Amino acid sequence: MSATISPLAPKTYPTLPAIEGVRLATAEAGIRYKNRTDVLLVTVEEGTAAAGVFTTSKCPSAPVDWCRAALKGGKARGLVVNSGNANAFTGKTGAQAVKLTAQIAAKALGCKPAEIVLASTGVIGEPLDATKFNGVLADCAARATGDAWLEAAKAIMTTDTYPKVATKTVKIDGVAVTINGIAKGAGMIAPDMATMLSFVFTDAPIAAGALKTLLKNAVNPSFNAITVDSDTSTSDTLILFATGAAKKRGCPKIISAGDKRLAAFSKALNALVMDLAHQVVKDGEGARHFVEITVDGAKSDASAKKIALSIANSPLVKTAIAGEDANWGRIVAAVGKAGEPADRDRLAISFGGIRVAHKGLRDPSYDEAQVSAYMKNEKIDIRVSLGLGKGKATVWTCDLTKEYVEINGDYRS
């Protein structure tokens, strides 16, 4: 963990209201860190629907394997998350540790191990001693309350410099429902999806199949459009839980993601997930600038996204932004290396709406002093117009600073 909080951190944290059917508690299990919480238990009431999306890594962690299997039925009763150890690349021992953790949690909650979902974040390759959860999870279950959201977000942090929380309240068919989300992530962040853990909870009664669709729609333009360092983790996990408790207050049960009564909910969920994704980038290791990159005029949306990510992942673009230098030449190079259709002589590039390049060369009217002043902002907007078609995409990243190297050169394996 870093001693200094990211300068891009939110100035205030919202207070997350309780969600009926969800209780949380954190504890110090002593996995790796000293004098801080490192385990989170969330209990969700019986009948809670759940859906998840996971890393595309070919070497996923043991908890990812477990969750994929456990969520096939679309149900869950509890979530255990630990920080300090990712339980990834730990072979059979890793699978055994996951199983033992699920058993300990299931016993504490009075449910089946298969109803427990899990996530681990931290060092890769070290065996996770799950016996440390003995007693700890039962104690958490006994203490769990509806308002420990910020504590929950803190317990799952690794190199994060601040906890990430978000909340929204909307109506489904006239009945108010709440969505709360927490996330962690600061390094090893790249689509698909960003290296991070995120857990979103709602009291809306939505079937698991619909949850899965809603989640995919929410993740694509958000967590799948952010990058800190182009490194995809073995452990990426985003799980959406719907307790359905709002049904008692007259909220209709929603079966399909296409149900028109979901419009406001769907919009709020997308915004909440986007908010969490942006918080992850703003806590990018060593980040000093939050960068939004929009590519338009591409042959297709997919092509635009590939080019936007090529720019976002370019170490030369990222170091230039760290140096507060509007180095559009490096953007041209990043467009060129993406391998997607691009015509050098049609390219236009702007920083914060100030066009610096146009039709394949420097914009003669551009005022260097104005652009230099703009580059001192915390938020930097870059737009690249290809002039070829209607494809468009936006992605977010942060700059690459000496602090990134410091954090990652010192973080012990």
Next chain:
Amino acid sequence: MSATISPLAPKTYPTLPAIEGVRLATAEAGIRYKNRTDVLLVTVEEGTAAAGVFTTSKCPSAPVDWCRAALKGGKARGLVVNSGNANAFTGKTGAQAVKLTAQIAAKALGCKPAEIVLASTGVIGEPLDATKFNGVLADCAARATGDAWLEAAKAIMTTDTYPKVATKTVKIDGVAVTINGIAKGAGMIAPDMATMLSFVFTDAPIAAGALKTLLKNAVNPSFNAITVDSDTSTSDTLILFATGAAKKRGCPKIISAGDKRLAAFSKALNALVMDLAHQVVKDGEGARHFVEITVDGAKSDASAKKIALSIANSPLVKTAIAGEDANWGRIVAAVGKAGEPADRDRLAISFGGIRVAHKGLRDPSYDEAQVSAYMKNEKIDIRVSLGLGKGKATVWTCDLTKEYVEINGDYRS
């Protein structure tokens, strides 16, 4: 340019012998830098065969466009290289600057502009004032000698901290021929091919078609297997010139790259190009460690190379090496994100022959102190065995240090 020479620089430079039919001169044209040479003129005698390989960027520089057209005939009479300005993303002005440079050089050499090949390296997006070559190139042509190789390598440097030269002498059918090469490159280095300029000269009489094949074979395992920062340049250029002067000494004219009499030449060319490619990586911006990554047991050689490059381009792997940390967990993550076939539970990873991970978990016999001591070496060997097939590839990179960020955050656009 950096004030400090890379610690990975060669301790001594070889003296390159003259090559019959090749003369070189450098000058201060005042393109951008002060008090250093920034232009190189190489004259090659009439009848010289030439072949080139260029960047795969979709936004190539104006000189790359020119060379592709000029080399269609497989001949050249002169080469002009300037540093300080890449003449890339300069629109029609850029094409005009290239044409004017070729005209000035052609006049100085008494040949046609189409017989001149060119390369430019430095800042992207600034117009190149080719009128500065007026008089300068004629003067270079008058002064050119056969022994200015090190001066040539110095004149084309940008952020390089040392000049890159290599030489080999071998026999073709009993007749000694020489190969000399120079290169520049330190940042914006990624296949295909590495962001760099390299020019190789020989007196062997080899036809242009054969040169092209030899060049491609040499570049694939070398310049196309190195990466400093995953950023492909707009200007990558490697041109091989064969004056054929050795014919006068009885060397047979070689028409086909498959000619058995070329075996020693071909091997020497491959070694020379590999040497130059390694020199480029060892001068990687901020580099403190030279890293060789071998992946074996992949489904195919192409798959092995993709995985090896995924590791080589991972900022987390590169910062760990900067921190002298054998963080094999990050290597697992980089293998996983490559998208190629890999089985977590068969992976073996070693540093300098010391196996740290085996069959999907930490090797129980591995001695952390021994590996920590190994990580202090300048050269770090990493081997990843996938255990799936016979595909194999080796790539080279350097570590990612604070100095990389410093150099690239300060280098003006």
